[in-house]
Amino acid sequence: MHRLIFSSILVAAIGVGCNGSKDERAALLPSTSENVARRHVVEISQMKFVPEVLNVNKGDTVVWINKDMVGHDVTEETLNSWTSSRLAAGASWTMVATRSEAYYCSLHVVMKGKIIVDGKELAMVDLTTNITQCVSRSHD
Numbered sequence: 001m002h003r004l005i006f007s008s009i010l011v012a013a014i015g016v017g018c019n020g021s022k023d024e025r026a027a028l029l030p031s032t033s034e035n036v037a038r039r040h041v042v043e044i045s046q047m048k049f050v051p052e053v054l055n056v057n058k059g060d061t062v063v064w065i066n067k068d069m070v071g072h073d074v075t076e077e078t079l080n081s082w083t084s085s086r087l088a089a090g091a092s093w094t095m096v097a098t099r100s101e102a103y104y105c106s107l108h109v110v111m112k113g114k115i116i117v118d119g120k121e122l123a124m125v126d127l128t129t130n131i132t133q134c135v136s137r138s139h140d
């Protein structure tokens, strides 16, 4: 009799445990608070972007701060598709990162940097585009 009661309690406890674990699993999924966009800083110092390569998640904000005594800009390298325009000493410029891109300073073209979004290296993106174009042409 005692054993039967104990078994019933045990089954009831397991039942609750199973229901409970579903809720726990839901709670373990990434919450929106963990996906909040982060803010990254690139310092422009001694004619360099520091860090030169910045890894971010899509939607993160990147702020460039010019700590040099001379003006610089932040310009997309491949097509000049965007630019900060000239940043005077002490000025800063902010952009939201949406894809991996290479950039440079159009005033001092040796100054270069990269933003890597979600770990997608720029070279791989370009390679994929080229392969797609080759395949398309072979159908002509």
Ligand SMILES: [Cu+2]
Pocket (backbone or CB within 6 Å): 071, 072, 073, 105, 106, 107, 108, 111
């Ligand atoms: Cu510059």
